[in-house]
Amino acid sequence: MKELPKIYDPKQVESRIYRYWMDGHWFHAERDPDKKPFTIVIPPPNVTGQLHLGHAFDETIQDVLTRWKRMSGYATLWLPGVDHAGIATQIKVEEVLRKEGLTRFDLGREKFLERVWDWKNQYGNRIVEQLKTLGSSCDWDRQRFTMDAQCAKAVREAFCSLYEKGYIYKGKRIINWCPHCTTALSDAEVEYVEKKGFFWHIRYPLTDGSGSLEVATTRPETMLGDSAVAVNPEDPRYKDLIGKTVTLPLVGREIPIVGDEHADMEFGTGCVKITPCHDPNDFEVGLRHDLPQYLMLDGEGRITGGYKWDGMDRYEARKAIVAELEEQGYLVSIEPCTHNVGTCYRCHNDVEPLASDQWFVKMEPLAKEAIRVVEDGEVRFVPDRFAKTYLNWMHNVRDWCISRQLWWGHQIPVWYCEDCGKMTVAREDPCECAHCHSKRIHQDSDVLDTWFSSALWPFSTLGWPEKTEDLDYFYPTDVLVTGYDIIFFWVARMIFSGCEHTKKPPFHTVLIHGLIRDPQGKKMSKSAGNGVDPIQVINDYGADALRFNIITGNSPGNDMRFYPERCEAMRNFANKLWNASRFVMMNLSIEKNQLPETLALEDKWILSKFNDLTREVGENMDKYELGIAAQKIYDFIWDSLCDWYIELCKARLSGEDKAANIQAQKVLLYVLTETLKLLHPFMPFITEEIYQALPHEGEALMIQDYPVWREELSFPAESERLEKVLDAIGAIRSRRSEMNVPPSRRPHLFLTTEDPAAFESGRDYLCRMAMLENMTILPAAPEDAGGMVTIATRFAVCYLPMNELVDMEKERARLTKELEKNRGFLENQYRKLANEKFISRAPAAVVQTEKDRAQALEALIANLEESLRQLG
RNA sequence: GGGAGCAUAGCUCAGCUGGUUAGAGCACAUGCCUUACAAGCAUGGGGUCACAGGUUCAAGUCCUGUUGUUCCCACCA
Numbered sequence: 023m024k025e026l027p028k029i030y031d032p033k034q035v036e037s038r039i040y041r042y043w044m045d046g047h048w049f050h051a052e053r054d055p056d057k058k059p060f061t062i063v064i065p066p067p068n069v070t071g072q073l074h075l076g077h078a079f080d081e082t083i084q085d086v087l088t089r090w091k092r093m094s095g096y097a098t099l100w101l102p103g104v105d106h107a108g109i110a111t112q113i114k115v116e117e118v119l120r121k122e123g124l125t126r127f128d129l130g131r132e133k134f135l136e137r138v139w140d141w142k143n144q145y146g147n148r149i150v151e152q153l154k155t156l157g158s159s160c161d162w163d164r165q166r167f168t169m170d171a172q173c174a175k176a177v178r179e180a181f182c183s184l185y186e187k188g189y190i191y192k193g194k195r196i197i198n199w200c201p202h203c204t205t206a207l208s209d210a211e212v213e214y215v216e217k218k219g220f221f222w223h224i225r226y227p228l229t230d231g232s233g234s235l236e237v238a239t240t241r242p243e244t245m246l247g248d249s250a251v252a253v254n255p256e257d258p259r260y261k262d263l264i265g266k267t268v269t270l271p272l273v274g275r276e277i278p279i280v281g282d283e284h285a286d287m288e289f290g291t292g293c294v295k296i297t298p299c300h301d302p303n304d305f306e307v308g309l310r311h312d313l314p315q316y317l318m319l320d321g322e323g324r325i326t327g328g329y330k331w332d333g334m335d336r337y338e339a340r341k342a343i344v345a346e347l348e349e350q351g352y353l354v355s356i357e358p359c360t361h362n363v364g365t366c367y368r369c370h371n372d373v374e375p376l377a378s379d380q381w382f383v384k385m386e387p388l389a390k391e392a393i394r395v396v397e398d399g400e401v402r403f404v405p406d407r408f409a410k411t412y413l414n415w416m417h418n419v420r421d422w423c424i425s426r427q428l429w430w431g432h433q434i435p436v437w438y439c440e441d442c443g444k445m446t447v448a449r450e451d452p453c454e455c456a457h458c459h460s461k462r463i464h465q466d467s468d469v470l471d472t473w474f475s476s477a478l479w480p481f482s483t484l485g486w487p488e489k490t491e492d493l494d495y496f497y498p499t500d501v502l503v504t505g506y507d508i509i510f511f512w513v514a515r516m517i518f519s520g521c522e523h524t525k526k527p528p529f530h531t532v533l534i535h536g537l538i539r540d541p542q543g544k545k546m547s548k549s550a551g552n553g554v555d556p557i558q559v560i561n562d563y564g565a566d567a568l569r570f571n572i573i574t575g576n577s578p579g580n581d582m583r584f585y586p587e588r589c590e591a592m593r594n595f596a597n598k599l600w601n602a603s604r605f606v607m608m609n610l611s612i613e614k615n616q617l618p619e620t621l622a623l624e625d626k627w628i629l630s631k632f633n634d635l636t637r638e639v640g641e642n643m644d645k646y647e648l649g650i651a652a653q654k655i656y657d658f659i660w661d662s663l664c665d666w667y668i669e670l671c672k673a674r675l676s677g678e679d680k681a682a683n684i685q686a687q688k689v690l691l692y693v694l695t696e697t698l699k700l701l702h703p704f705m706p707f708i709t710e711e712i713y714q715a716l717p718h719e720g721e722a723l724m725i726q727d728y729p730v731w732r733e734e735l736s737f738p739a740e741s742e743r744l745e746k747v748l749d750a751i752g753a754i755r756s757r758r759s760e761m762n763v764p765p766s767r768r769p770h771l772f773l774t775t776e777d778p779a780a781f782e783s784g785r786d787y788l789c790r791m792a793m794l795e796n797m798t799i800l801p802a803a804p805e806d807a808g809g810m811v812t813i814a815t816r817f818a819v820c821y822l823p824m825n826e827l828v829d830m831e832k833e834r835a836r837l838t839k840e841l842e843k844n845r846g847f848l849e850n851q852y853r854k855l856a857n858e859k860f861i862s863r864a865p866a867a868v869v870q871t872e873k874d875r876a877q878a879l880e881a882l883i884a885n886l887e888e889s890l891r892q893l894g
Numbered sequence: 895g896g897g898a899g900c901a902u903a904g905c906u907c908a909g910c911u912g913g914u915u916a917g918a919g920c921a922c923a924u925g926c927c928u929u930a931c932a933a934g935c936a937u938g939g940g941g942u943c944a945c946a947g948g949u950u951c952a953a954g955u956c957c958u959g960u961u962g963u964u965c966c967c968a969c970c971a
Contacts, residue, residue, distance in 0.1 A: 030933085221971090239971060252971090285971085294971045301971075361970065407898070411966075414897065418967085506898095507966085541906090543964085575907060575919075580899080581964085583906065591919055594933045605930035647910075653918080668930075676929090752937095759937040765926065793928090847915065859951040868913055868952090875914065 026607060026715050030600035032564025032593065036155070036707045053097060053495045060096035061499035062087060063480050063516075063529060075538050075546065075554040075584055078156060082572045083535060084503045085158045086648055089703035093728035099496050101483045155560050156569065157706045176482035177432045177475045178449045180523055185447050189384045189522075194315070195423060196302040199376040200366040201323030201336075206427045207366060208471070212373055214362040223291070223354040224347060226251060226268040229276055235260070235268055236354055237295040240361055242347070243340040245270065246329055247318040248277060250296040252307055255281030257292055271352040272343065273329070280311045299377040319374055336374070381425040381434060381468065385518075389419050392518035395527045401517060404646050405579045408506060408534045415510050422515075424471045431469030439463050477515035480528035487523075499529045506534050506579065533646055536581035538572070543583055554584055566705040567592035573704055574652045595656060596708050599701075602664050603712045606690050609675045611683075613717050617692050618685040623783050624670040625689045626737035627744040631662050632693055637731040639700055652704045659697060666748065667693070673786040691716065696729045746777060746817035747784035753815045754792040754822070761811070761827055771797040772804055775818035803888060812892065814885030816878050834893055841886045844879055851876040 027034070053059070064080040088098045119129070119137070129137065184190045198207040222242045227234040235251055248270055253260035264281040284307050285294045298308030298315045308315060320326040323336045331339045347353040364373045393416050395401045396409055403409040425434060437446040439455035440462040446452050454461050478486070480502075484493040498520070504513060513532055520528030539545055540552040559568050563586075570592040576582040621629070635658050642651035667690075674686040695716060702709040702723050713723035720726055750773070771794045775781055778799045781788065785797055804810070804821060811828055813820040854860055854872055861869060 237971075290971070296971090303971075411898070415967080510967090577908070585906065585920085587920060588906075590933080597933050598931065601931035601934085603930085608930070645910080649908085650910080653908075657918085664931085665935085755936065756938085759925070762925075765928075850915090854951085857951055861951085863951050864913075871914075
């Protein structure tokens with residue numbers, strides 16, 4: 023046993039535990055055949071910007087869950103992902119390259135990847151530091167995973183197996199292309215900005231000379247790529263023209279008029295020019311009507327395709343083309359408008375939709391199973407409303423474009439033969455074409471979407487596609503913890519990938535949490551400069567306080583604003599626990615944690631209360647209601663344990679009675695130790711530190727059993743009796759405060775009650791806590807009670823000879839007011855009980871509590887009336 | 895356009911499947927350095943639960959509508 027320092031210093035406490043952790047022998051995930059496996063998966067922190075508090079959420083929740091599960095007899099493991107920020111990292115690297123006047127092409131792939139690794143390591147280490155400081159107990163080796171051979175193997179297996187089933191195909195599709203960065207962007211990387219622009223109305227003459235159609239466009243230069251004009255087949259103005267052709271101005275190309283739903287009769291002229299290569303909708307229209315595709319822009323946004331504007335920038339060409347249209351009389355009008363323009367989120371230049379060859383995963387067969395497992399409840403979302411978000415997306419899912427024109431990531435395992443032109447798809451790098459055995463082959467230069475490998479995370483980290491012991495023991499995993507912003511990107515893809523590759527959903531529960539926002543409610547981001555550094559918060563208040571702050575005070579799935587003041591409150595709570603523990607230790611002479619043979623009334627009360635708490639906490643944790651569980655433990659420690667029980671014990675601890683002293687010590691030590699266990703998952707550092715200082719068995723608090731409800735510690739009747747005394751203490755304190763009685767004034771208390779035994783056994787602490795000289799229990803109301811202050815409670819009437827402090831008129835007024843108030847309540851009760859429908863329809867238990875309540879009110883009113891009568 | 899969330903004390907938020915006189919922290923007021931803790935103790939003030947209907951013996955809680963607000967998805971020729 024050792025002493026706790028007088029001052030609680032989170033830094034000191036937490037650095038000490040951190041050293042233990044570094045030794046590694048407490049916090050190691052392991053297989054244990056005697057225990058049930060429990061696995062958690064958390065999403066990768068986004069390392070685009072500086073790390074901020076938002077990322078602490080996943081880690082904290084999963085760590086609370088892991089510790090709790092471990093203490094509840096599970097072998098636990100969590101799979102943290104910190105390596106999946108491929109695109110973001112590349113962007114960072116490109117920024118640096120640009121500063122150095124280089125492009126990735128100058129460096130070559132190898133050098134470029136080296137540079138990426140630098141960044142990755144830098145950010146990765148920062149994350150490790152954060153995780154450690156938060157107290158996370160993960161298995162670190164799994165972090166350095168994504169780009170290593172194991173991950174690459176899994177990715178190739180997944181790709182090839184999907185390909186062999188015909189679920190992967192290559193096709194043309196419209197992608198977002200940044201002509202400045204000369205790269206494709208995912209939908210998520212495109213920022214839509216409202217910009218001022220124009221509608222150019224252009225006349226397309228019918229080829230047979232019988233008139234013309236008018237189309238409107240915001241990008242007139244794309245007319246070079248037009249291959250049709252669409253009208254709505256229901257449109258009475260144009261439906262007779264379907265099948266005829268128009269002649270494309272300036273180009274002279276003859277293009278058909280097609281009927282398609284895409285043309286909105288209400289919008290513009292009702293005619294739409296169709297440019298399959300440069301607009302996603304037009305692309306679809308083109309497929310439906312089997313239209314030719316004319317590519318008219320190159321990768322740097324210049325006109326291409328054999329026109330006289332070839333090589334000209336698209337905006338220059340726009341001016342030239344509009345001028346020529348006007349000159350030749352095809353331009354009908356120019357109308358100013360505002361429209362949303364997609365821009366590159368890096369360089370903020372306009373992106374161009376461009377048709378190009380991409381790899382796709384066919385989603386329909388995969389989505390079917392992914393929908394089923396959620397609908398059948400094999401995968402459950404917590405809170406369940408997020409299942410709707412998921413299903414909504416999955417029902418409308420489009421084929422997944424998995425190729426990226428980046429240098430960072432897993433290269434697509436496809437080789438093209440330069441002789442026969444055929445493709446070879448292989449798990450191992452081939453040295454020859456599978457078809458003609460030519461050695462002249464080259465690998466596809468595209469890489470896979472970062473989410474393709476992320477989707478395999480729950481099983482690839484465990485060794486898949488090999489049949490490993492880890493995979494066998496920990497898969498399927500149990501809980502995925504993540505923010506709602508990542509449901510589409512990752513959760514959905516993990517689910518269908520797991521179902522497809524392992525034939526099992528990768529987890530049974532998806533625990534969704536909200537986002538942490540700044541005090542103004544804004545999302546934390548680097549550009550806004552409002553990110554809060556978790557390490558800084560930890561330095562100021564401690565990791566325990568931060569963890570507790572994050573876990574409590576909001577409901578699952580809702581966003582939470584971060585206030586440093588709330589952290590302070592949590593730090594104060596830790597301090598409270600620290601000091602309570604110090605108090606227990608100062609009074610400790612026993613060396614073994616063991617409950618005494620006999621228990622005092624207040625012992626039974628606190629044990630009973632603690633016992634109920636364990637049951638409630640267990641129930642809340644089972645339902646993933648971490649915040650509620652933590653709040654209940656907080657309330658128990660501060661209110662029940664510190665404010666009441668420790669105060670109640672002081673009489674015995676400072677008294678002459680040796681046996682009573684030991685008895686109190688034993689109960690105090692027991693309750694404190696068990697409470698530390700309950701709190702440990704939420705505040706691992708301080709609880710461990712205190713536990714180590716107390717007489718204890720076993721190496722660490724973390725590996726103790728989590729407390730559960732025990733029949734032999736349940737004393738409901740005794741608890742109720744003590745509550746009666748506490749109620750009286752509260753009432754007397756309240757009256758004293760109202761009357762401004764100085765603490766030094768210690769009157770003698772006379773009281774009448776129906777439960778004298780309860781008050782007799784509580785004499786000492788009643789006098790101490792209500793600041794009384796002594797107490798006499800009377801069999802009946804005193805004769806001369808008119809000369810005393812009377813305080814009527816539900817279980818006793820207290821008489822205090824302090825009437826010189828009281829203005830009798832004010833006292834009468836107060837009593838009358840209180841009487842009236844309670845009569846009002848009672849009247850309500852009577853009305854309720856007189857209601858025939860209530861009696862017959864409400865459950866019996868509810869009716870009974872209402873009856874009890876009425877009875878208690880009757881007693882209280884009788885007491886008040888008696889007091890008034892005696893006042894005269 | 896489709897979907898979801900939120901609206902409760904001055905501030906930030908709890909309030910689970912309807913059932914006491916709606917709670918907590920912070921802030922505020924009053925009195926206390928009571929030998930664990932002033933990062934504390936005791937006591938107190940403060941709410942027409944956004945608005946309007948409905949269901950029910952009973953509504954902060956369930957249903958419908960309205961208003962305000964936040965977010966996601968899609969579209970914008």
